[in-house]
Amino acid sequence: MKTFLLLICSIFLACNNQEYDGIAKHEANTIKVTQIKALRFAPELRETYKPSPITISNLSLPGEIGKFGLTGSRTEVIYGAMIRSLRYKNITDAVEDRYQLPRGILLAMIAKESHGIMLLPNGRDDGGFGLIHMQPTIAKKFHLRTYQNCDKHVCKKHGRELRRELEKYNFNLEEVYQLDERLDALKNIDAAGRMIAVYFYAKPITDRRGKTFSRFKSAMYRYAGSYNGPKYTKDIERYMERFQDKDVINALNKVFDDLNPDLMVNGSPADLSQYLKAFYTQNLSWGLKEYLDLPKLSISETEQSAFW
Structure with a gap:
């Protein structure tokens, strides 16, 4: 510090x-x-938390969870990813505010990377973990503690061993979040925010034709690479648009209500708004309350090479 x-x-x-x-x-x-x-x-945050409990019964969400994320129809996957990701919106909003990032960029990355499924390992078991998947080498670069201090870009041994630890504790977040800081939603999203801020505030990319990319497009290409950049950028843009589209949000509410006529959250009947609010309250007890009191950062444009 x-x-x-x-x-x-x-x-x-x-x-x-x-x-x-x-x-x-x-x-x-x-x-x-x-x-x-x-x-x-990384900002100084507590090592351990005592999260406020949430009791949920009769819950059904769109899409089935598989090794590589959600399966089902395209609509089921999109809606399922959005609903699951929205559980972390007060964290992504706080991180985007702190690092002056476009509203919704980190929320969209969660929907794209993990479909909002907490503790979902990279399906290839290559060592990537987190709501916004981070390989060990990137996690270490942004001062996150990794399982067994792994710092490799790809490490299948690390990935398989950490997956086994998650299975051992039945994917119980309170039991496993201290194994690797990428399993801590706030620390993972904050690290991703710092990473995207580095890419966003670096000098924008200029392509071979001399066209200068926007900061957003430059950040996405730096994150995903030039080969995957075009599709990744479009996918993130689409999720950002969906999260801002009132018609899509209304459709989410209807789908959720149709699937959950008897949903109970903390002993009371609940709709989507009440379901999400329970997570927002719990997120505060996972360290977000202290995070909100941290300073925001005003970041000047810089050469990206100055970071690496």
């Missing part, structure tokens, strides 16, 4: 209260980042 502070200057104060998905939040200080390397360092 000391190194992080040495790389940062110019603190500007601000304070006012806003509503944050129904949860009051505070506008924290703003810190100007003058060296992109500062984004390598």
Whole structure:
């Protein structure tokens, strides 16, 4: 943390209260980042949490969970991914605010990467984990602790062993989240936010024809690579649009209600809004309450090479 502070200057104060998905939040200080390397360092968060419990009965969500994510019709997969991802929206909003990222970019990445399924390993068992999948080498670069301190880009041994640990504890989040910080939703999403901020605030990419990409497109290409970049960018754009589309959200509510006529959350009948709010409250007890009081960062454009 000391190194992080040495790389940062110019603190500007601000304070006012806003509503944050129904949860009051505070506008924290703003810190100007003058060296992109500062984004390598994770904010100081607690090592252990005591999450508020959620009891849920009679729940049915679109799509079936398989080794590689959701299966089913295209609509079932999309709606299932969106509903599951929305459980973490107050975390993605907070991280996007902290690193000044486009609204919905991290939420869309969760829907794309893991379909919003917590503790879903990469289906190829190559070592990737997290709601926003991160390989061990990237996780370590952004100062996340990995299982057995693995720092390889691809490590099937690591992937298989961590999967076995998850199976051993029946994918019980409270039992396994300390094994690897990518299994901690807040720490994983924060690290992904820092990573995307590095890509977003680097000098935009210029293609061979001399056309300069937008910051968003540049960030997506840097994340996914030039070969996968075009499709990945479109997929993220589509999810971002869906999350902002009132007709799509209304359809989500109807699908959810049709599937869950007898849903009970914490002992009371619930619709989609009440189901999600239970997760937003639980997310606060997973460290989000403290995270909301951290300073936002004002990030200047920089050469991406200055980070690596």
